[in-house]
Amino acid sequence: MTDFINPITLIASNTMKANTERLREAGERLATGDRSKANIVDYVVGSQLRNTASVLKSVAKSAAYGINLLKVAQSTLLAGKQQLVGLQDIIAQANTANPTTLAALDALYKSNTADLNRQFEGASFDSRNLFSSDTSIAAVPLNVRVGILMTDTIKVTAPGLKAATTKLTAAGDLLTAANQGTAQTLIAAVDTLVTNGLASVGGQIESLKNASTALSDSIQVQDAAGDGYLNTNYEIDSNEFKAALASIKGAIATVVLADRLVQETVRLLD
Numbered sequence: 001m002t003d004f005i006n007p008i009t010l011i012a013s014n015t016m017k018a019n020t021e022r023l024r025e026a027g028e029r030l031a032t033g034d035r036s037k038a039n040i041v042d043y044v045v046g047s048q049l050r051n052t053a054s055v056l057k058s059v060a061k062s063a064a065y066g067i068n069l070l071k072v073a074q075s076t077l078l079a080g081k082q083q084l085v086g087l088q089d090i091i092a093q094a095n096t097a098n099p100t101t102l103a104a105l106d107a108l109y110k111s112n113t114a115d116l117n118r119q120f121e122g123a124s125f126d127s128r129n130l131f132s133s134d135t136s137i138a139a140v141p142l143n144v145r146v147g148i149l150m151t152d153t154i155k156v157t158a159p160g161l162k163a164a165t166t167k168l169t170a171a172g173d174l175l176t177a178a179n180q181g182t183a184q185t186l187i188a189a190v191d192t193l194v195t196n197g198l199a200s201v202g203g204q205i206e207s208l209k210n211a212s213t214a215l216s217d218s219i220q221v222q223d224a225a226g227d228g229y230l231n232t233n234y235e236i237d238s239n240e241f242k243a244a245l246a247s248i249k250g251a252i253a254t255v256v257l258a259d260r261l262v263q264e265t266v267r268l269l270d
Helices: 007-031 042-093 099-122 162-169 177-230 236-268
Strands: 142-145 153-156
Touching: 007 142, 042 099, 042 153, 042 177, 099 162, 142 177, 153 177
Parallel strands: none
Antiparallel strands: 142 153
16 A cells, blocks of 8 residues: 555644644643743733722712812802902992991892802802802711722811801991991901802812822822733633644644545555
């Protein structure tokens, strides 16, 4: 019988040999925790880092919420301060006004103090009352989460303006020099409360912005670290294992077919 070497068999045999080694290496990586061989540990660590980054992204939204709330409070206080400047101007004009003008200035003073009081009482953000003395309304302060732990919080507190609104409610009139002096003292006191409130809100916004920056940096680090682990992750090794197995199965089928061809060829030659 003539010996016959089928080149198809050689190719298939080489394929089986190469993919058997590939299968062994992929299986070893899947079965061990050795960093040099296995990616299952990398996959677990990478997934955990990704999960942490996801939590931090939600926390960042909480910090942004706090910043937006404080910015609304800040805008309200800034607008109020401008109105207080206008009220001081009205009081100054009343000092030398004739009776007709004084009556008009008095009406304007009363209208503007009432309007300012309504602004402070009605200021809100996302159904949260900012300055109202009405304790039946959901109000700040609230704890804004800025870290991975539940205890990583910054307390957001809008300035208490109850004293200011109480003073504005009792603003009086400008019809006499004595009342004008009282009004001047009252408006100056309210202005001090608003100025202090602006300083408090500004400081809290700065703190939350710093926390947001830290969160953003942490998220980038977590994402990058997660990507570093997941670039060679468990799924890749699993797919490598499957592909090697499929190649071996295909090579075996090719060898079987080639063997049949060889047998048939040998039979014909004999």
